[in-house]
Structures are given as C-alpha cells and as structure tokens.
Amino acid sequence: MTITTHPTASASVAHESPTVRVLQRSRRDDTASIPTALHCEWIKVSTLRSNVTILALTPVIGVALSWILATFVKIDPDTDLPFNVGETFIFSTWLTTVLAAIVGTLMFTSEAQHGTMAAAVAAQPARWVTVASKTTVAAGFGLAMGILGMIGGLSGAILGGLAKGDTSGIASTALWGLLLTALAPVLGLGVGMILRHSAAAVSILLVWAFVLENIARTLIPVSTARYLPFSAATGILGMSSATDTPESIAAALTPFQNGVLFGGYAFVLLAIGTILFYRRDTD
C-alpha cells in the first residue's frame, strides 16, 4: 500500500524525499520573474490577430479622419476657422484612446473567458507579477497605438492639403496624447479585471464613454462634470466637445490636472481589480 489516509490535517505528515530538494520562492524571486512575465504577456498580445488588426487600423483611422476633415469639412464648426495640421493631427487620438482601452480590457477578460488565466496563475502564483506585467505591456501597446495614430493623423492632414497652422504646441499636445493612450489600456485592464467578462466590460466601457458620460454632462453641474473620466481624457487632448458651454470651458482643468485625474481613475480601477484578482478563485 502506498497511499495512506489522514483523518485530520494535524495527523498528516509531508513526504520529504531525501533526494528531492524543492525550492521555495521569495519576494526577490517574484521580482526577478518580471522579465519572463513581460515576455509572456508580449507573446500573448502580439500573437492575436485582433490586436494586430487594431494596431494596424489605428494609423488608418488617423489618416482617414484627418483627410476627411481636410477634404470635406474644412472649417472647424466650433471656431469657424479652417482646420490646420497643428490641431487636426490629434483628433483621431480620442478614438485611439477608446480602442486602447478595449485592448486593455480584453487582455484580462479574454484570458478569463478562455481559461488561460488559470494556467498563468498556476505557473506564476505571485499574482502581482501578472498584474504588473499586464499593466506594463498594456501601457506600451497603448503608447504604440498613440504614436501610430498621431503619425496617421499628421499624414492625413498633410495629404488633405491643410495649412500648417500654429505648430508651437504640437510636441506638448502629442506628449499629453501619448500619456492618454498609455493610460487608457490600464483603465481598460482595471475594468476587465473587475468584470471578467469581455462583452460586459467592453459594452460598459463604450456605453460609458459615448453615451452615459455625455448624458451626465448635461445633467450635473459643470464643476462636477469636469471630473468625469472621459471629460478628463478630452481635457488632456485640449479638444473641445459638442456639449461644451462657456461655463464648461471656463471651469476646464489644465492638461496636467486632467492627466492626474484620468491616471487616478485608471490606477484606482486597477487597484480594485488587483484586490479582486487576489481574493477571487481563478476560473
């Protein structure tokens, strides 16, 4: 007989094989495993057609949007001035932000949905390593999307024959835009970690960004509405919105304040998601 039963935990004795020495992990080992976890996350992100397609679509959207504005719209309805390269190149970044948030969401929900998260947790029990590597890769992917989207936006504006305009603020606008596209997938990741369901998480994210927040802006005071997450995102880009009023423009936060606010939303959602990731059983 090679199997023995133990009626209680206290009666059990671990089998220590004299020939086998099993190493226990330490915090230092966990930290040292971050590069391998990053490599794993990069493989996961880069080997899915959906991510590659989204990345390829980003500059296409940038080119198309700028070119359409330059060719067919021509005049900014908010200012009654012609569009120029200096302001038009950033317009597609709003859509890039939403797409990047969806990519971040799917980085967790698709793993929960397809059971690969179970394999990841079994292979890397230090869950914070998984969260850190996903966050880093998500932010990097968002950054890449932001760069490609802006290159596309710039190309479309030039191809559409727009005047250069005031280009003194291009660099700072681009940097704020890249911060936004890097933070957006982190926010999406947090939403995904909380909800764990692809369709539910993406739907809520889209409905919030395109519907609920716009409705909320019309219902709540401007002094409160400016703190909503996607209002902050718009504020980071320095873009005007169709729902803007003189009061809302006067109450607008600075790009730095908006950046801190949007980053705060992203990291609070990520923190809640991380706590739940630790507490919940992994499917």
Add this chain to the structure above:
Amino acid sequence: MITVSGLTKHYGDRIAVHEMSFDVAAGRVTGFVGPNGAGKSTTMRMMVGLTHPDRGDVRYHGVPYTRLLRPARIVGSVLGAHCMHPGRTARNHLRATAALSAISADRIDEVLREVGLESAADQRAGSFSLGMRQRLALAGALLGEPEVLLLDEPSNGLDPDGIRWLRNSLSAFAARGGTVFVSSHLIGELEMFADDLIVVGGGKLLAAESVSSTLARGRSTVVVRTPQAAELASLLHRGDIEFDVSHDGLSIRGTTAATVSQLAFDHQIRVVEIAESSPSLEEVLLEMTSSVTEFASA
C-alpha cells in the same frame, strides 16, 4: 510526494470539499474518482492554487504549491481542455506558456512531437477538435518536464487510439518515477493503468488505497446449477451465507467457488455447474459512492 491535508472548501452553505486528506506517492498512477459533484475538480483546483481553500493545504515535497519556485517545473496540470485562446496557434500558445516559466523554446517542438501535434503546430487552437485540444493542454503541462502531472479528465474527447496513447504515456511517466494524479469517469480505462485510487463522494474522502484493495471490496458471486438446490440452500441458510434462488440453481454472494464446491462435496450434493464472478471496479465504485451520489440517473 503530494500531501493533501484537511482541505476544506464551502460555497455559501454548500460543502464542496470537506476535510480531504490523502497522500499521493511518486512512481505511481493515482486515479481520482467519484460521482459528479463529488468535489474532484474543486480539490484539483485547490491543489494548484486556483481556488482558495477555507482550510487545509497541499504540499509538494513539503512545500505548499503557492510557495513553489517555478511551479510549472514541479507540477504540470491540465484542468480542462479549453484553457487556450482559440485565436492563438498551438506553437504560440506553448511559447507564452514556456516564457512565463522561463522554459527554453526548444522544448516546444519536443512536446508537440511527444503529443503528436507537430503537424498542427501552426494551426489556431480554435480549429482543433476536443481531442487535439486535450493533447495541446497536455503538451503545456509537459513543457517544464515536471515531476508531477495533475490531470482532470484528460481522456475527454480522445479517440480510442488517443486514449491508448494517453494510458501508455502516463504509465511511462510514472515508471520513470513521476507522480500522476488523474481524475476520470472512465473507470474501466482507469482500471487498466492506475495503481492507486482516491475515491471521493459528497466532498469527502471515501477511500485511499490501491486498485487491488478497492477491487477486493467487491463481493464475488458464485452461481451454482444443481438438481439439489433446496438441500444446498438449507446448508447456506444454516451457514448464514447470502444467496438468491434461480430457476435452476443458486446465486451465492460473499463466498468463493472453492468454499461452495467443498460444502457441496461434503454433503454429497451433485453440482452440474459452478462459476464465480467478481464485480468490476466500476461496479465496486458505484456501490461505494451510491449513498453520496448527488446527480443519480433515474
């Protein structure tokens, strides 16, 4: 090798696993059996840190799973054939798995060859049959050249050739000193290659013993054809031996053909035919778990 101690898990008021304690020895194949809802999958998920136990722990060479350094190099697990993204190719699925545990990429082709998926390496997992997904899941478990394999229903979806391949692979793995812990509903299949059994029901441990010990629990039946059935029945009744009367003889339980034939010879009872049948492992296990089966067929 594996020590499960006092493992307990409740979901609300429902007890999924209660005070489960057993050891699993190295160099043997241990079957994990029980009816649906017996707590097998929950136990196995707790064994690899996916489900948090309310109480108890699981140790590998004395170390809790969640404290193992590079656990995929110690324990390879397959807890479902669907643990792969359908949009990722088999090779990329294994690349990601290998990268997470710092396993050399050279192992990918080796395990693909080992599970017979070499030709499908660059196909997306979404196009795989259930059997192919099982093989890919097993390839992922084998990547780290682990000492222990934990497999939950690994033969689901495999064709007869696949089942035979799995049986031989697991037996060979154990023969090399590895520990195989495998749950299965295919008891007849398990009987062919398991050395030991952990039998559970209603979330509790019912038995932990060798397959031969489990088989010995089954009471054999001796069927006797005799023209003197009434006389033999009288003798059995006096000996307090259970039996049923059929149209041309007796079915006697809990004894052996040798005992019955000796009894008949001693009392000059003519026996036309005598045969002894032993219950299968499946029949013994059904008997063992009948009182704790949650979802019984009509």
